[in-house]
Amino acid sequence: MICARCDHPIGRDEPYMTVDHHAASGPGTTLYVHKRRCKQAPQQTYPSRRFGV
Numbered sequence: 001m002i003c004a005r006c007d008h009p010i011g012r013d014e015p016y017m018t019v020d021h022h023a024a025s026g027p028g029t030t031l032y033v034h035k036r037r038c039k040q041a042p043q044q045t046y047p048s049r050r051f052g053v
Helices: none
Strands: 016-021 029-034
Touching: none
Parallel strands: none
Antiparallel strands: 016 029
16 A cells, blocks of 8 residues: 555555545545644646747
């Protein structure tokens, strides 16, 4: 399983939680996260710079 918060694998012996994520336009999904709070994965919020243009 992959942690939905940090994008790292959850080991067999690591405790984890399941979180139900509801969707308005379709069925929801079940997310898996580490039980111990982990660092959130970085998200790109602006376009990357294009080289050679």
